[in-house]
Amino acid sequence: MTNLEPGDKAIPFELPGVDDRSHTLTDYADREALAVVFTCNHCPYARAWEDRLVQTQADYADRSVQLVAISSNDAERYPDDGFPKMKERAQEKGFNFPYLYDESQEIARAYGAERTPEIFLFDKGGTLRYHGAVDDSYEDPASVKNAYFRDALDAVLAGQEPSTSETAPVGCTIKWR
Amino acid sequence: MRVSFLYFEDCPSHELALARLHEVMAGEGLSDDVEVIEVETEERAQELRFVGSPTIRIDGQDIDPPTGSHYALACRAYQLEDGRISPLPSPGMIRHALNSAAENRTG
Numbered sequence: 001m002t003n004l005e006p007g008d009k010a011i012p013f014e015l016p017g018v019d020d021r022s023h024t025l026t027d028y029a030d031r032e033a034l035a036v037v038f039t040c041n042h043c044p045y046a047r048a049w050e051d052r053l054v055q056t057q058a059d060y061a062d063r064s065v066q067l068v069a070i071s072s073n074d075a076e077r078y079p080d081d082g083f084p085k086m087k088e089r090a091q092e093k094g095f096n097f098p099y100l101y102d103e104s105q106e107i108a109r110a111y112g113a114e115r116t117p118e119i120f121l122f123d124k125g126g127t128l129r130y131h132g133a134v135d136d137s138y139e140d141p142a143s144v145k146n147a148y149f150r151d152a153l154d155a156v157l158a159g160q161e162p163s164t165s166e167t168a169p170v171g172c173t174i175k176w177r
Numbered sequence: 178m179r180v181s182f183l184y185f186e187d188c189p190s191h192e193l194a195l196a197r198l199h200e201v202m203a204g205e206g207l208s209d210d211v212e213v214i215e216v217e218t219e220e221r222a223q224e225l226r227f228v229g230s231p232t233i234r235i236d237g238q239d240i241d242p243p244t245g246s247h248y249a250l251a252c253r254a255y256q257l258e259d260g261r262i263s264p265l266p267s268p269g270m271i272r273h274a275l276n277s278a279a280e281n282r283t284g
Contacts (some may be wrong), residue, residue, distance in 0.1 A: 044229075044254035044264035045189075077249065138190075139263050172252040173187045 002131060003112030006165040010034070010126040013107045015070065015100035018087040023068065023098050029126070032064035033156045035149070036120040038113040038174065040071045041089045042080040045171035046116045048138045050093055053117070056150060057096045063157055067097035072108035073116070073175040081175070108174055118169035119149055123156045130156075132167030178236060178278055181212045185222075185230035188252035194231040194265040201271045222248045229253025231265060233274070236281075240266060240274035 004011070012025045013036075028034045037053060039046040057067045075082035083101045090099045102108055111120060121130040130152035137143040152162035182198060184191035199209055216227045228243040229251040241255055255266045 042251065042254075044252050044262055047254055047262040048264060078251065079247070139265070140261075170189050175251075 002114070003110065004120060004128050004131065006128050006131065008128045010036070010120070010122045010128065011107070011110045013070070013100075013102075013110075015102055015107065016083075017101075018083075018090045018095075018099045023100055025126075028066045028068065030064075030124075031066045032124050033060075033066070033129075033153055034122045034126075035065070035067045035153075036111070036122070037067055037069045037117055038072060038108055038111070038115070038120075039069050039117040040073045040078075040081045040172070040175075041085050042073070042078050043116045043172035045138050049117050049134045050095075052134055052141060054094060054096055056153070060153060060157075061096070065153060065157070069095065069097055069099045070102050070107060071099070071116075072102035072105045072113070074105075074177045075103075076177075078175050105174075105176060113174060115169040115171040115173060117171055121149065121152050121156065121162075130162050130165055131169075132164075133170050138170060178207065178275070178282070179212070180207075180210065180275075181214060181232075181234040181237075183214045183216055183225060183227055183230070183232040183234070185216050185227075185250050185252070187250070188230040188264065190252075190264045191231050194233075197265065197268055198233060198271055201268050201275065205272065205275055207275065216250065219250055222250050233266065233271065235274055235278040238274075238278065240270060 010025055014024045017023045071081055071086055073081040086099055123129050134149045135144045136146040148164055148167050155162040182195055216222050227248050230253055233240045252264055255263050257263050257267050
């Protein structure tokens with residue numbers, strides 16, 4: 001069960017990225033919208049949706065939207081989710097957003113994230129405006145009927161409440177230690 | 178033909194995958210007999226050589242033979258015919274595997 005409800009404030013983080021830099025929540029405080037996306041390398045749901053996340057970042061970059069992906073999985077049991085593999089994945093897929101490693105799993109626990117992928121979308125004031133899935137079809141982008149995340153982004157950028165502020169995230173469970 | 182369906186409850190698409198398997202089997206005029214196995218522990222995943230959910234085996238042969246041997250309670254990624262990654266196999270992949278198994282039996 002997530003620890004954040006729409007209307008709650010973003011929880012600070014400081015995590016290493018695949019670019020070997022440290023990233024904090026405040027680095028993105030000036031953005032009109034910030035999407036914290038819990039994801040990982042190995043999960044097929046995360047992989048099915050990752051091109052759509054890359055495209056979303058590209059489409060909204062000039063509107064001051066920032067995606068930040070965080071992987072929190074136990075890399076001992078799931079070696080594909082280790083930091084070196086995250087670097088490879090980001091390179092291979094051309095991630096145009098930071099990909100951060102939450103090795104201690106503290107940030108995932110603080111947010112109450114449960115699945116990969118799982119989106120927490122905040123407005124410029126750091127208030128949660130949308131939480132949940134990317135859209136309603138992991139299997140086929142052409143079958144999407146409800147683009148929850150993009151719709152929420154449009155609403156946030158227009159200074160409005162998203163018509164859907166919460167959906168059930170669909171994906172693999174986060175692999176806890 | 179012995180058809181096995183192995184799944185891990187945490188992976189949300191297993192019901193859809195099983196329904197798809199039944200649908201393809203019906204379309205191929207095959208009996209609806211599927212052995213459904215829930216994999217509940219890491220030990221069982223090792224024992225069953227379970228690389229992820231869902232896994233479909235026909236006469237013991239994986240419909241999409243895995244390249245690695247990392248057995249775990251995980252969700253499985255399938256590469257579809259058009260290159261996209263999906264958490265479940267396409268009807269075409271299942272159909273192809275069923276037809277190959279049938280050919281092996283008659284051949």
